[in-house]
Amino acid sequence: MARTTVDLDASILKELKRRSASEGKTLGRLISELVAPALKDNGANRPEEPLDWAAQPMKARVPLEDKDAVYAALHAQ
Structure with missing residues (x-):
């Protein structure tokens, strides 16, 4: 199994632990099990929102015909 570092909100990490x-289960195993369905789904089962x-x-x-006004507008701070 690969190792990585992920920044999580403290409340999420507390609940995962x-x-x-x-x-x-190990923390890694639990996270893998929770994330895998979301990656597999890939949004296919989500209802399309208009x-x-x-x-x-x-x-x-x-x-626009007043070049001085255009210049002033472009260079206004």
């Missing part, structure tokens, strides 16, 4: 002790796309017409904030 509690659960591994109660199930008599994309809520919002669009608004855009317009220039300065008169």
Whole structure:
């Protein structure tokens, strides 16, 4: 089995340790068992959520024919 380091929230690590002790499994074995189904699923069983796309017409904030106004807008801080 490969070894690695993973940063987990303290509350998640605490629960994983509690659960591994109660199930008599190593922490690595428990994490592998919990993660494997999520990787296998790959999102195939998740319901598709519709994309809520919002669009608004855009317009220039300065008169584009006024080169000084365009320059000022581009170089404003």
